[in-house]
Amino acid sequence: MSALGVVAPGGRTPAPGRASLELLVPGARCAACMSKIERGVAALPGVAEARLNLSAHKLSVTFTGPAGDPTRLIDALDKLGYRAALYDPARAREAEDEEGRRLALALGVAGFGVGNAMMFTVPVWAGLFGQELEPATRTLMYWMAAIVATPCALYAGMTFFKSAWSSLRRGRANMDVPISIGVILTLIVSFSETLRGGRHAYFDAAVTLIFLLLIGRWLDHKLRSKAQGAARDLLALQSPIARRLDDAGAPRPTPIGEIVVGDRLAVAPGERVPLDGVVLSGVSTLDNALISGETAPAPAAPGTAVHGGAVNRDALLVVEVSARAEDSTLAAIARMMEAGAQAKSVYVRLADRAAAIYVPVVHSLALATFIGVWALGLGAHEALMRAAAVLIVTCPCALGLAVPAVQIAASGRLFQKGVLVKSGAALERLAEIDHVVLDKTGVLTEGRPRLVDAPPVVVARAALLARASRHPLARAVAAEAGLGLIADRCVETPGQGVEGVIDGRTARLGSAAFVGVATPGLETELWFDAGDGTKVRLVFADALRADARAAIDALKARGLTVEVLSGDGPEPVARACAAAGIESWSARLTPLAKSDTVKALQASGRKVLMVGDGLNDAAALALAHASMAPGAAVDAAQNAADLVFEGSGLMAVVAAVDVARAARRRSLENFGFSALYNLVAAPAAVFGLINPFVAAIAMSGSSLAVTLNALRMGLAARSAKTPAPVNAGPAATRPDLELARP
Known part of the structure; x- marks a missing residue:
């Protein structure tokens, strides 16, 4: 095959003077595969970079020059043990x-x-x-x-x-x-x-x-x-199409894979930023809640760095791309999620640990029986029947059912409590945890700002302006007031506030500077100027979940330490943790910082349970020893989590830990019974006291016994009394409404 310039399908030119190729590698399934392939391909002459997407089985290779040799690339992958072909989305879905x-x-x-x-x-x-x-x-x-x-x-x-x-x-x-x-x-x-x-x-x-x-x-x-x-x-969340500005400044719809570093993109209000970049022109606010967990909108102006996936709220922005799709923040988080999921998939389950002992012992016994009986002159047929009886009576059915039967019963019990278990191995990992990491917004708290102690008359008038804005704090004011009218001649200044006419006067709702108050503004406040000289401060709080304090106390009572990792600012995190009784917390963490913290905890020997609900938690959820997400979490967080809980309470986390620990005890009981059964049944088969038919009946009986023991979890659930609710105390700090006059 000739040298490669611009390859189609599967190829693109990522930057002037460089060629790129995308290959389908269906045999890549784990983090070890990813590391092996990326290192092997990147070491080839003429290759600048290699990135493998495990979810799509897509290998993206960038060459150092304007041409590359795909034949040499495919041959190198073949030597590594992986078949490859030019990437085609339809073929990738078929192979998946x-x-x-x-x-x-x-x-x-x-x-x-x-x-x-x-x-x-x-x-x-x-x-x-x-x-x-x-x-x-x-x-x-x-x-x-x-x-x-x-x-x-x-x-x-x-x-x-x-x-x-x-x-x-x-x-x-x-x-x-x-x-x-x-x-x-x-x-x-x-x-x-x-x-x-x-x-x-x-x-x-x-x-x-x-x-x-x-x-x-x-x-x-x-x-x-x-x-x-x-x-x-x-x-x-990365849109497949971006609006790239040409040399004349006209927007041209362009596939995201063809966008290169240095391109200029137009991002309209309400659209997601396609790729990481820097704002060149325009003033607006960004909703980073899904990326960083930060509830307050972030201002965006020329020079501001933005991440792909953020939502532009107010005005048109022109963004200069600083990273390709494969190198974006979202892609980095996705790669960490894949690596974390693969690390969990190689977790050694209880049954596999037991098999490491069971398999060589039982098969050595069967082989010794066959040889011994034949050597004693009883004939090959009798030797084979006794060896078969040994294998049948010690068939790993009971051992194989010891854990799954318990996990099914435990999953059913948790389902009754509003917790969905997505993997049986997750229960084993959950039983081992010794440290709990919580996100703040949407997990420890309700995840939506609420107006605190504002007089109804002030709320009603401020809502006339708030209904004209998409700002989350303004929406909270409008929700508090309910449906109603909108002020005349409303104009919203991105990142500042809304101005309009109420009863013939010019009124303003927004930041302290916007309404003319000389005081440092907070992210969780709005100021309202009705046009009569009185300026009212409206304070918002993200209330704790009703049972947050009780759940934290219950987790500590079970010997677990608790920590909060949040993308929010220090002040709201500190208030929420103080109200919930949590001493250890970190604020303003990026998604990668959260996952790095979880990795550091686990490297120190801790078994971490991560509870999160946002995109900024997804990588940490995948990396943690066990993970949970509320039912209101974004899809990526729910998919990355091992368990999903419904409702508005955190006591579901406590219930999940209790059931997981009980399930582990039942599993160990089943293993003990299986060992005792084999100690009695195996010698009987060796000495010819039972034939294969009786061995099959005995084996079925042992399987029934471990199943009945597993069902005891369900009986315990029905007989257990529901604990009385515990008073969680004040939900959050409630600062008083303040008045200020210029």
């Missing part, structure tokens, strides 16, 4: 859910095998109730079951077989190893019994086990896809 389609197909095949194999095995089971079939008929039924079940089990079980083989190649054994060996050995024993005309074969059991396990795998895949959607939701 390939795993889900494969699991769904395997699940359908396994279900078909279960239903049809049982058509032939159910008549054999009837022999247990005096309806014994003739030996020839029984053998025929087993052969028919084998014809149906064997190919279904082998095809549907490839998910487990490949995983088991991959694990063994790395010198480790996961839960798929005993599952795979158990399924294959069950089929071998079943064929052996059928060829000999034996009474018991287990073709239906093999495919049924795979069918049940695939249900869990498919649900786990859907949950992971939902988690990856958090980063996609965040990047969706």
Whole structure:
């Protein structure tokens, strides 16, 4: 292939004299893949930069010159172990859910095998109730079951077989190893019994086990896809089209991928800023609530640095781009979210820890049984049957159910309390936390400014101006007054306030400087000048959630430390934390600063629970050991969180911690029972006291026992009494209304 200038599709020119190429790398799935690919490609001669987007599986490569060789790039990726092709959005969407389609197909095949194999095995089971079939008929039924079940089990079980083989190649054994060996050995024993005309074969059991396990795998895949959607939701805030100004100053709609550093963009009122940049002209205010969590609008004037995703509120701005789409603040947060989600995905679950001990012990015992029985002269068939009995009676079904059964019961209990659990592993992580990090706005507080102690007559007159503004504090005044009229000849000065005519007088509502008061203005106040010489200060507060103090006290009583990380200013953060009883807090934090703080806490050995609701919390939510978001949170925060709670109270966080700890205790009880069961059942199988049929019944009984123990959580929930509400005390500091005369 010839050298690359401007490549299409998938290529673009990011800056004069440089070429760029976008490749689809569907095999990249984790943070390790991202690091390996970016380092490997960036080390190639002629490559200036390489950035991989895990959510879209898109690798963006910038070359040092006006041309590059895509063949060399694709060959390098192939040597790293990844196939690549020119990026095409339609092809990327198709590759994204390939795993889900494969699991769904395997699940359908396994279900078909279960239903049809049982058509032939159910008549054999009837022999247990005096309806014994003739030996020839029984053998025929087993052969028919084998014809149906064997190919279904082998095809549907490839998910487990490949995983088991991959694990063994790395010198480790996961839960798929005993599952795979158990399924294959069950089929071998079943064929052996059928060829000999034996009474018991287990073709239906093999495919049924795979069918049940695939249900869990498919649900786990859907949950992971939902988690990856958090980063996609965040990047969706970058509009695909920006209005780039040409040399004549005329706006031209341009795809965001073609915008380069130095381009000038026009941002109209009500639009999101497409990319990071610096304001060249225009005066307005920006709503950074979704980016920084700051509730007060930020002024924007020439020279002000702005972030992509912020909403321009008042007037037209011209912004000079300072970072490409791949290097923007939103892209950086999305990359941290992807890395955090992948770090959680490799969390070692309780069942996998148990499997590390269980797998080598049980399979060594089965192998020793086979060799020992054969060496004693009892024959290969007896040796195989005893080894099969050992594997069947110690089948990891009970071990595999020990945690999922508890997690299902715990998730149901939390659902009744208004908490949605998105991942079973999240409950395990939540049970381990020792430090709680809260966002302020929307989590510790209600997330909306409210007018404090203002006389109704003042509110009614100020609302005549407030209804003409989109400023959040002005909206709070209008909401307090209700529907009504608007003053005559209203004019809003961006970042200052609103002026209009009330009863023939010129009135103003806005900042202290705007109404002529010589006092330092605060971000949580407005001043109203009715035109008669009296200027009234209107103070706003973001009230604490009603149960915030009670929830903080309950978390501390459980041995947890609590901290607030907020993008708001120091004064409102300090007031809210003092009212809630929180000593440790930080203010004016950027999204990256929040995530860096969480990483530092975890590097020091803390297990952090992050509770947040905004885009500025999304990266920290993904990086934390466990995370929660309220139901009113933005989509990206909810997708990044492990649990989502409804309602207006923080006691749901306390309830989630309690249930997670109880679930861990139940899981450990189930592991203890499984260990005791295996200590009794395995020797019985070794000495031939139970055959494979009895072993299968015993194994099913152990699975039932751990399931019943898990259901005790639901019984405990119904019998528990609801605690009486605790008085949370004053919701927030309520400064008095002030009067000032010039």
